[in-house]
Amino acid sequence: MPAAHPPGHSSPPAPPVGGGIALRELDGASVQQLVAAHPSDIVAQIVAASRRMPMWPFAAGALGLLVLLTVPFGLLLLLPVVPAVVWLYLHDQARRSVVVFYQVDDEPAARFERLAAAHALSRQAHRSWHVEAQGDLITPYQRKVNAGAGALVRRSVSALTIAGPPVLVTNIAVPTLSARSRSVHFLPDRALVRQGSHYAELPYSSLRVSVQAQRFVEAGSVPADSRVVDTTWQYANARGGPDRRFKNNRQLPVMEYGRLTLSNPQGFLMVWDFSRPDVAYALAAAVRAMK
16 A cells, blocks of 8 residues: 655555545556557457467367377377377368568667667566556544555556467567556557457557656565565554554554556556656656657
8 A cells, every 4th residue: 555655745546446436447448448549450460360369279189089089099199190280280270370570770779779678677666566457545533444554456466577468479579568458569650559359559659757766654564675665553543653443453564665557548558566766757758768
């Protein structure tokens, strides 16, 4: 839960949770809406390839069933048919792939290398989360029973990879931020957002990037690379001390995380927290430089 800032500072942006607290989902516009805003040939090819059904599993299943029903004579079928199944597998891989080779030189190459380096740095963070929803804690009671925080969040662990979209075959590593339902892939000339088999293009010129250090009351395990900036109590009184009316009132650390927000005018929105603020700032600067 984001902790309330010291007096004179504003509270972190709003999050979600139950118990009378208004929840705001941070999912932004759907991928289908983003496609309408930025149609592109590569997205159309990727979507078409991802929707082609592979045929080799049906062939392999039929072969296995036939062998079982005709044992031991069916074993003789393996010798001529298995190579055919392997060929069909390779054929499926080809028809379900979009091949894009990049030859980037000079300053564009340097910018993408800096983005790849910043992404590699962010992968060194011990923990990263996708912030799914957020809700303000408005009343004194809401803050009291939530460690004095100014807001609550719902989050899930995110993954940082260089795999890129499953159907995209390319000659470069693709810096990727993956969440439970969405992922963002950074290419030299554009970013792609994926949701299931749906993709949309995010031109770098349209991306809005914001970053900030985030005070966070950590009720879970503490990342080893994060800095503890304060402590609070699970049930805090108005002065910030422990509310002694509650039993088992544990002390909680206030961590300093880094929050990265990507958005665009068409409604795209994704928010990540990193256990190290410096990696969030480095990644934000590298993405901004791609414009």
